Amino acid sequence: MRKIGGFALWSNDGEPITVPHSCFAERLGDYITLTESETTALTRLEERPRDLRRGTILLREHDPMAELFILQRGMAMSYVLLDDGSRQILRFLFPGDMLAVSALVYRDSPETIVAMTDLTVCPFDRTLMAGLLTEHPRLAAVIMVMNQMEKVALTDRLAALGRTSAKVRVAALLLEIRNRIRLTGQAATTDFALPLTQEEIGDATGLTAVHVNRMLRQLEEDGLIARGAGRVSFTDETALLRAANYVNRFDGLDLRWLPPAR
Amino acid sequence: MRKIGGFALWSNDGEPITVPHSCFAERLGDYITLTESETTALTRLEERPRDLRRGTILLREHDPMAELFILQRGMAMSYVLLDDGSRQILRFLFPGDMLAVSALVYRDSPETIVAMTDLTVCPFDRTLMAGLLTEHPRLAAVIMVMNQMEKVALTDRLAALGRTSAKVRVAALLLEIRNRIRLTGQAATTDFALPLTQEEIGDATGLTAVHVNRMLRQLEEDGLIARGAGRVSFTDETALLRAANYVNRFDGLDLRWLPPAR
DNA sequence: CGATCCCTTGATGTACTTCAATTTGCGTGG
DNA sequence: CCACGCAAATTGAAGTACATCAAGGGATCG
Numbered sequence: 001m002r003k004i005g006g007f008a009l010w011s012n013d014g015e016p017i018t019v020p021h022s023c024f025a026e027r028l029g030d031y032i033t034l035t036e037s038e039t040t041a042l043t044r045l046e047e048r049p050r051d052l053r054r055g056t057i058l059l060r061e062h063d064p065m066a067e068l069f070i071l072q073r074g075m076a077m078s079y080v081l082l083d084d085g086s087r088q089i090l091r092f093l094f095p096g097d098m099l100a101v102s103a104l105v106y107r108d109s110p111e112t113i114v115a116m117t118d119l120t121v122c123p124f125d126r127t128l129m130a131g132l133l134t135e136h137p138r139l140a141a142v143i144m145v146m147n148q149m150e151k152v153a154l155t156d157r158l159a160a161l162g163r164t165s166a167k168v169r170v171a172a173l174l175l176e177i178r179n180r181i182r183l184t185g186q187a188a189t190t191d192f193a194l195p196l197t198q199e200e201i202g203d204a205t206g207l208t209a210v211h212v213n214r215m216l217r218q219l220e221e222d223g224l225i226a227r228g229a230g231r232v233s234f235t236d237e238t239a240l241l242r243a244a245n246y247v248n249r250f251d252g253l254d255l256r257w258l259p260p261a262r
Numbered sequence: 263m264r265k266i267g268g269f270a271l272w273s274n275d276g277e278p279i280t281v282p283h284s285c286f287a288e289r290l291g292d293y294i295t296l297t298e299s300e301t302t303a304l305t306r307l308e309e310r311p312r313d314l315r316r317g318t319i320l321l322r323e324h325d326p327m328a329e330l331f332i333l334q335r336g337m338a339m340s341y342v343l344l345d346d347g348s349r350q351i352l353r354f355l356f357p358g359d360m361l362a363v364s365a366l367v368y369r370d371s372p373e374t375i376v377a378m379t380d381l382t383v384c385p386f387d388r389t390l391m392a393g394l395l396t397e398h399p400r401l402a403a404v405i406m407v408m409n410q411m412e413k414v415a416l417t418d419r420l421a422a423l424g425r426t427s428a429k430v431r432v433a434a435l436l437l438e439i440r441n442r443i444r445l446t447g448q449a450a451t452t453d454f455a456l457p458l459t460q461e462e463i464g465d466a467t468g469l470t471a472v473h474v475n476r477m478l479r480q481l482e483e484d485g486l487i488a489r490g491a492g493r494v495s496f497t498d499e500t501a502l503l504r505a506a507n508y509v510n511r512f513d514g515l516d517l518r519w520l521p522p523a524r
Numbered sequence: 525c526g527a528t529c530c531c532t533t534g535a536t537g538t539a540c541t542t543c544a545a546t547t548t549g550c551g552t553g554g
Numbered sequence: 555c556c557a558c559g560c561a562a563a564t565t566g567a568a569g570t571a572c573a574t575c576a577a578g579g580g581a582t583c584g
Contacts, residue, residue, distance in 0.1 A: 080421050083507060088421035104403075105410045107516040110509075111417070126519035133403050134521045137396040141366075144395075144402070147409050148367045154416040155373070159342050159350035161423040162468030166572070197530065206424030208573055213532060245345060247372075254369040257388035259396045428540070459562060470541060475564060491549095 022046045023072045027096030028142050031253070035261045038136055045132075046070050046122040058099065058113040058121065065103035067123040071095055074119035075195055078111040079203065089204035091150075092116075094180050101147075104129065116195055138261045145255060152249055161206050164245065169205040170215040171244040174225065174232060179248075191233035284308045285334045289358030290404050293515070297523045300398055307394075308332050308384040320361065320375040320383065327365035329385040333357055336381035337457055340373040341465065351466035353412075354378075356442050363409075366391065378457055400523045407517060414511055423468050426507065431467040432477040433506040436487065436494060441510075453495035 025034060025042040034042070049072060052058065059065065061080060076093040090111055093099055102110050103126055133140040153176075160169050178192050186192075198216070199209040207215070219225045224240045226233045234240055287296060287304040296304070311334060314320065321327065323342060338355040352373055355361055364372050365388055395402040415438075422431050440454050448454075460478070461471040469477070481487045486502045488495045496502055 080417070082421065082425050086425045088424045090417045090420060101410055102414060104519065105407050105414070105515060105517070107514050110414050110511075130399075130403065130519050130521035133395075133406075134399040137392075137399065137402065140395050140399065140402045140406070141392060144406060144409065145367050147406065147413070148363055151409070151413055151416065152364060152367070152372050154413065154420065155342070155352045158352060158416065158420055158423065159344065161420060162350045162465075163344050163348045198532095199530080203424075209531085210533090210574080211572060217532085249372075252369050253367060255367070257366065257392050259392035460564095461562080471563085472542080472565090473540060476540095479564085 022070070023096045024070045024098065027146075028139070031142055031145065031255060032138070032258065032261075038139055038261060041132055041136055041139070045124045045128060046072065048124070049120050049122050052115050052119040052121060054115055054118050056115045056119070058115060058119075059109050059111075061110065061112045062108050064107055065100055065109045067125055068101060068103050068129065069099040069121040069123050071097045071099055072120040072122060074115060074117040076113055076115050076117075076119060077200070077204075078113045080111050087203045088206070089200060091154075092177065092180065092204075095184050098143075098146075136262055137259050141258050142255075149249060156247065156249070160245075166205070166207050166211055167215045167218055168244055169207065170201060170212060171219060171224065171240055172246060173201060173205055174219075174234075175240065175244055175246050178232075178234070183250075190235075190237065191231055193230055194232045195230075284332070285358045286332045286360065289408075290401070293404055293407065293517060294400070294520065294523075300401055300523060303394055303398055303401070307386045307390060308334065310386070311382050311384050314377050314381040314383065316377055316380050318377045318381070320377060320381075321371050321373075323372065323374045324370050326369055327362055327371050329387055330363060330365050330391065331361040331383040331385050333359045333361055334382040334384060336377060336379040338375055338377050338379075338381060339462070339466075340375045342373055349465045350468070351462060353416075354439065354442065354466075357446050360405075360408075398524055399521050403520050404517075411511060418509065418511070422507075428467070428469050428473055429477045429480055430506055431469065432463060432474060433481060433486065433502055434508060435463060435467055436481075436496075437502065437506055437508050440494075440496070445512075452497075452499065453493055455492055456494045457492075 022039070022043045022045065024045055025039050028034060028042065058069065058076065071093050072095055074095070076099065077089055078091045078093065079087050079089045081087050093113070099113055099121065100109065160172050174194070177194065177196070181192055198212045202209045202212045205212070216227065220227060224234070224236050224243065226235050284301070284305045284307065286307055287301050290296060290304065320331065320338065333355055334357055336357070338361070339351050340353045340355065341349050341351045343349055355375070361375055361383065362371065422434050436456070439456065439458070443454055460474045464471045464474045467474070478489065482489060486496070486498050486505065488497050
């Protein structure tokens with residue numbers, strides 16, 4: 001029996017069979033060629049797939065954390081609530097992302113994580129991470145690299161919030177979402193389904209839903225995007241990239257320092 | 263002869279003697295008790311201290327990177343420039359911080375790093391990091407923990423820029439700077455030297471220098487802070503913490519998952 | 525077929541910016 | 555020690571990009 005989206009097979013007697021597939025391994029494979037031993041170790045992080053409905057809260061701010069997760073299918077987001085009730089969306093999460101990494105540091109979660117679509121996640125214990133780092137130093141290094149890339153992505157957004165106009169922020173968010181969707185393997189060319197409400201776009205960019213609406217209209221009037229039926233297409237991607245001050249952080253990598261595989 | 267601030271001794275014939283001291287080890291010591299072998303490994307990162315004058319640019323955005331640094335003495339900041347000439351300060355850097363970690367990922371620097379005071383830094387090669395991760399998995403884990411804490415600090419600032427008023431942002435920045443200064447061992451109680459111009463405060467908080475000035479004045483009129491001669495003191499720290507929505511990210515740690523020391 | 529959520533558009537308010545001028549503080553050279 | 559030069563701080567006045575408030579319209583779902 002094939003578990004849809006779970007990438008795990010069940011034998012006839014209901015015993016799970018580990019399949020040599022791991023979303024996280026696939027992601028790491030973008031940066032290095034994994035050894036068999038490394039792949040095996042990574043597969044252990046995804047032995048317990050769990051399906052969640054859209055809207056499910058995976059983790060709540062201030063709640064105690066026990067586990068980390070690998071996101072296998074669907075899209076999620078993390079956010080914080082401020083005491084005036086406003087929300088800041090911190091990050092959008094896609095297949096291959098590691099979720100709730102703060103569980104490696106904090107007893108209680110600094111953020112809420114919620115499923116934006118139906119989801120498959122694989123929870124795993126923190127101690128697995130300890131073993132992984134010990135047995136596979138090269139994986140430790142690549143995970144560190146990916147963390148650093150996320151930090152740079154956060155500083156990009158910080159600069160956008162601090163120093164760019166509403167229109168630019170919205171444009172940059174659209175580009176980011178499209179690029180992340182494209183990386184999941186879907187051949188999203190110029191046209192893609194935008195799984196965000198305008199309120200969510202606002203909560204990610206520090207704007208109100210009303211103003212997001214006007215900025216989307218302006219981008220449309222400027223001939224940069226077209227919209228319809230929950231989809232967005234980039235009608236002039238070059239101009240959009242320029243307007244959004246976009247830097248592709250997947251370019252210009254240099255990982256030659258990595259330790260040897262084990 | 264003692265090299266002021268450099269934490270290195272020179273023997274009479276001018277040969278440097280490695281001293282069992284490392285700012286980075288001291289920082290890690292806040293989280294774990296280091297073994298002798300770990301301390302020795304960390305000390306190798308700080309064998310080449312280098313003094314820099316205030317204003318020196320340690321690294322320029324888009325320039326190729328070769329090395330990482332440990333900051334031993336002084337204060338620095340990192341920032342990006344946008345194409346309209348505006349600046350976003352990303353991070354303030356204090357003794358014990360690791361600088362230019364992006365060199366583990368990118369060929370060219372995504373940010374500029376500049377000395378805000380006279381500085382001592384120790385450059386070290388990326389390959390040293392590879393060896394460190396391989397030989398000392400527990401250090402790999404703790405470095406990962408520190409990276410994660412920095413990510414949470416960035417999301418805190420993201421939420422501040424996206425969803426809080428100018429006054430709150432300035433108050434939060436003052437608290438952050440004071441707490442970081444205090445962590446360096448200086449017994450900064452309520453009164454501390456603020457080594458930032460109002461323009462720099464603005465570039466960190468996404469405001470203009472003019473408005474920063476007005477917000478500082480308001481905080482003063484509200485009885486939350488007092489100012490004079492480049493110094494700031496918190497006259498009502500409780501109220502300031504509340505107003506700034508401050509969360510101490512050094513509390514509530516849980517590192518029980520760490521692998522054993524080697 | 526109503527309920528609900530999201531999108532859309534207009535009118536008004538305001539927090540912050542921009543521009544401009546003056547003052548304060550401080551290192552530097554005479 | 556004083557005079558100068560310059561960066562930083564300060565304050566006022568006017569502009570603007572965004573928020574807020576309010577109302578209506580379209581799609582989806584039980």
